[in-house]
Amino acid sequence: MFADKLKELRKSKPGLTQEALAKQLGIAKTTYSSYEQGKRQPDYEMLQKIANYFDVTSDYLLGINQTPKDATSREVSDLKRILEQQPLTYEKTPVTDKDREAIQNILIGYFWNKGRHRVEHDNDND
Structure with missing residues (x-):
C-alpha cells in the first residue's frame, strides 16, 4: 500500500x-x-x-485513510456520502468490486484535487 x-x-x-x-x-x-x-x-x-x-x-x-491534511470536515463527509451511494451500476448492471474500487480511486483523486485548488485559492486571497 x-x-x-x-x-x-x-x-x-x-x-x-x-x-x-x-x-x-x-x-x-x-x-x-x-x-x-x-x-x-x-x-x-x-x-x-x-x-x-x-x-x-x-x-x-500508509493507506489508513484517503484524506489530505487540508481537508475540511464537510469535504470528508461529502466524499464519504458520494462513495457510499448505492447501487453503482453501468447500463443497469451492477459494477464489480474491482471496477468500484477503480471508480472510487478516480473520484477520490478528483475530489481531493478540487480541495487542494480551494486551499490554493484561499491562500491567494490572504
Whole structure:
C-alpha cells in the first residue's frame, strides 16, 4: 500500500524522478527506490518528511485513510456520502468490486484535487 501511494504521488508531479526526490529527502536513490518497490519501509522521521513533501498525512501514505491534511470536515463527509451511494451500476448492471474500487480511486483523486485548488485559492486571497 505505502509503495503504491508513494509511486502515485511522485508520478503526480510532472518530471519528478526517483533521484530528484531522493535528493530532496536527503537519502540515496537506492533507498528511495526500495520504498517504491516495497522492499523497505521508511522510519517515522522519513515517513513524516515524505508526507510533508507531498502535503499529505502519514495516514494517507500508509493507506489508513484517503484524506489530505487540508481537508475540511464537510469535504470528508461529502466524499464519504458520494462513495457510499448505492447501487453503482453501468447500463443497469451492477459494477464489480474491482471496477468500484477503480471508480472510487478516480473520484477520490478528483475530489481531493478540487480541495487542494480551494486551499490554493484561499491562500491567494490572504
